[in-house]
Amino acid sequence: MLGWRRSPAAAAPLREVLDAPAARALREALGLESVGDLLTLVPPRWLGHDDGLDVGPADEGRTVTAMVTVTRLGRDPAEGDPGYYRRRGRRPRPREVHITDGARQLVMPVFGQAALLRRLRPGSRLLVLGQVRATAAGMQLANADFLILGPGGEPRAATGRLEKLLAAAEDVGELRRLLDRPALPLHRGRRGLPGIAVALYLDRVLRALPEQPEPLPEPPPGLPGFDAALRGLQFPPAGGPGPALARLKYDEALELQLALALRRRDAARRTAPACPPRPGGVRERLTAALPFELTGGQAAVLAEIDADLGATAPMNRLLQGEVGSGKTAVAALAMARVVDAGRQCALLAPTEVLAAQHARTLAGLFGELPDGPRVLTLTGSMSVPERRAALLAIVTGEVDVVVGTHALISEGVEFFDLGLVVVDEQHRFGVRQRDRLRDRGRDGLTPHVLVMTATPIPRSIAMTVFGDLAVSTLAELPGGRAGVDTAVVPVLEKPRWAERAWARIREEVAGGARAFVVCPRIDAGDPGDGAVAGDESLESVLPLVREKLAGLRIGVLHGRLPAAEKEARMAGFAAGEVDVLVCTSIVEVGVDVPEATVMMIRGAESFGVSQLHQLRGRVGRGGAPGLCLLCTRTEPGTPERERLEGIAATVDGFRLAELDLRQRRHGDVLGEEQSGAGGGLGVLDLIADARIIRRARVDAERIAAADPALARRLTADITAEESDYLERG
Structure with a gap:
């Protein structure tokens, strides 16, 4: 709220403004401690007299x-019936x-x-x-x-x-x-505190609150002043809460855009190592050796990345593309150019399974070249001698490309000359994690950064949560990939469909293909993703798989296995030693098995939209079409069922991203549902309020350029956790 949450008025404890019982009721029922907590509690609706x-x-x-x-x-x-109200069993x-x-x-x-x-x-x-x-x-x-x-x-x-x-x-x-008052805020009651009483306490606090100063040099044209908006949020004038909400949405958008504008200004002051092209180098040889032609989209994105790498301003680019759009090939070619310039590259992956796959892919690409770049993997599961040897190879420059998990950003990892950081699945990492690698350049230079995501991002979201990154998009799939169809399988309503799903897996395997059966959790006691029936856990589904698919080779993969075991089982599945892999969402990102053509997702309603889109991207990556079966126990017409049907209806990731956003709370911009106890209001709708976001972005650039000190004061409310989420998206 443009720094207001840190003001003495907002930070004042409720117990100093309200009587002890009222302050205690608000704290115990709603978790509200301060005046700012209470006044930024957004009413679900208002009641006008x-x-x-x-x-x-x-x-x-x-x-x-x-x-x-x-x-x-x-x-x-009761007229004519004096005992009416005392009679038991009467029909009221x-x-x-x-x-x-x-x-x-x-x-x-x-x-x-x-x-x-x-x-x-x-x-x-x-x-x-x-x-x-x-x-x-x-x-x-x-x-x-x-x-x-x-x-x-x-x-x-x-x-x-x-x-x-x-x-x-x-x-x-x-x-x-x-x-x-013309209207009252109708907050939800909770734990014995009626919502109408919250309105009474709000009235007391606002009557005691002096006029709040305008945080901006002047109110934005066409919008009310800050004090009027703060009061009008709870007790709107006769015209309704529209003007107050518009001002507070603008303030929320401006705060986010100012934080991003300051980051862009900070990045502009840094210097990166220029990486010019080298005739006859690794890049040219790798391009010639690729077993496929780059798509037009890949070539265009690569040209944008090359322009960044050739400059002394640090690249800070987001590469987004559909599952299977060829982001890894683009990243490998970018790495090759940096290696040609005599510098190292680091690829940060969220899981050891994905890190191992990236390392195999890059080693396979570079290994075909004479004197190709040397690739090393660094993960947390390495033994002490293995880790010591890896760290020595990194700091002495014996390796050119280092692929790792969070271990890559741990203390003690030093590079000889880091020139490029590639972050896969950007949303899994925060700004502070990313900056640990960015700060490990040589001689005060800042490495170039390329972050990748297969989770499509609507323009309004990219403008908000990735506003400090240049955005490149891969919209087309490489040739030779047949794609994937998706079907919802309602196991309770249509038991014959469920049986047909098992039969389809048998048919695919009989034709030489492989299959995934994905479960939302390992066992019934595992927290997992959302609430799902216990018989959809991996522990419960595995006997069913063995019964329905008797005679097939069944493998199991989940996050509790030792790292070496996980890698071995994934490699066995990729090599064709296993027909059906029963797993959790550990295979959500990066797993590339072209022979896999069918995926059954149990308890599909417990996964998010982007998760399901990522998961189904693991099949249909070869020449044969893929099939994803979303098994669910949800009832027709429920939001969960409609979400699954929406996913099945399209493979357009951008449409799915908007579907995902529309089904979330509007107050989830910074990653946590606003209960009033957190920072910020959470009134900004990233789709409906795109025009407000664009206006705030222009104003933020102007303020950050003209008065950086003011911009920093206006972003004082953004916590480290919120800044972290802002970067992750």
């Missing part, structure tokens, strides 16, 4: 609040209260509440809060709470949520002031 009763069938289920007058009372169900009947807002009449059925109903007369004034319901007899206000007002508008008695509000008020005057 002027909603009125102008509703129709299209408003079915909508909650409304209105000031109304009682016109008449229906017959009391409501008493109908006819109400009007002056323009429209509605019926409000009230169950029980006999004592309060006896206080009502035609002409009684009420504040009502209920749900619109269409019935054969007309429109009703169902499940309604009501607050009885005296002749002067003073609150007298109430039911339900409004009774809790009345009880929480310090006095009648405070409640009247609250009810005089």
Whole structure:
């Protein structure tokens, strides 16, 4: 919030502004400690006293609040039956209260509440809060709470949520002031704290809060000032919360863009080793030796990378491309150019399985060349003597390309002359991890950085979370790849489909292909990804696989195996020693087995969109078409089922990325759902608010250039963890 969260007003503990019971309730129920925590709690919706009763069938289920007058009372169900309310097993009947807002009449059925109903007369004034319901007899206000007002508008008695509000008020005057506001924030109640009471506490805090200064030199044109937006978020004026939300979205976008603009300015001050082309060098020989022609997209991206590598400004480029689009080949050619310049390259991979595969791929490419670059792998599972020998080879320059996991960025790893850092699956690493390699250049030089991802990124997201990176995109697949079809298999509704899925695996293997069966977790007690039935864990699915695929060679791969065992089992599958590999999502990225043509994903609903897109990219990488079977127990029409059907309907990763984003909370920009206790509001929608993001990006560049000190003050709220996520995307 442009540095406001660090101001004394925002940092003030709630216990200094509210009474002890209120502050304790907010802390225990919502985790709120400070004034800033409370005021940046975004209401899911607002209730306006002027909603009125102008509703129709299209408003079915909508909650409304209105000031109304009682016109008449229906017959009391206890009339003529004095024991009605005491009789057990009776079928409850409501008493109908006819109400009007002056323009429209509605019926409000009230169950029980006999004592309060006896206080009502035609002409009684009420504040009502209920749900619109269409019935054969007309429109009703169902499940309604009501607050009885005296002749002067003073609150007298109430039911339900409004009774809790009345009880929480310090006095009648405070409640009247609250009810005089055009709209109230309707926060979700939790752990005994009703949402309407949160509105009361917000009113107390805002009445005690002095006017907050404008953090910018002047409010952005067309938007309210900061203080008005902060107050209007909770208690909007008659026009609604739109202007306040627009200003706070802008502030959130500006804060992110300022952080990225400062990083770009910092990078521009660094110097990188220029890596000019060398005639007859490794690059030319590798290009000639490749067993395939580069696609037009690969050639275009490589030209962009070459231009960066030839300059003394550090390259900071994101290479995004669909699964199987040929990113590794592009990275290998970029490495070859850097090796031609006499410098080393490092490739950082998120898992040992992927690091080992990258090392095999690069060794295979470079090994075909006379005097080709020497490739070494550095992982955390190496023995002490192996690690010592590897570190010596790296620091003395005996190796040209080092492929590793997080071990590559650990203490004690020094390079002879590092010229290029390639980070695979960018979203798995944070800025501080990436910078550990960037800071290991020689003689104060900064290595060039190329980060790669197969998780497609919509333009608005790339502009926000990768705003300090130049972006290159590989949109086409290399020739010779048949692609993959995807089908949803509802195992409970269509048991015959489930049987057919097993038969399809047998048919593919009989034709010389290989198959994956992917499970969301190792065993039922494993935290895994999301909630999934225990019988979809690897431990439970494995006997089923052995039963359904009896006679086939079954292998198992998961993250708890020793590193050497994982590599051996993956290599055995690649070599054709295993027909079906039962595994977890450890094979999500980088695994390249062209003979694999079918993948069954158990409990598919527990995986994210990008995970499923990555997983299915492991099949269909050769000349035969691939098939991905998403096995699920979800019901038709549920969000989880619709997500799976959306994935099955397209292989366009960019469309899937937008589907993924639309199904997340809008407040998840920095990686954690905002509960009010974290930094920032989380009101920015990266798709719907693309225009705001573009405006903020332009303004951020102007501010960072004209007044870097102001830019740093405005980004003071961004924590190290949020900056880390900002870089990971």
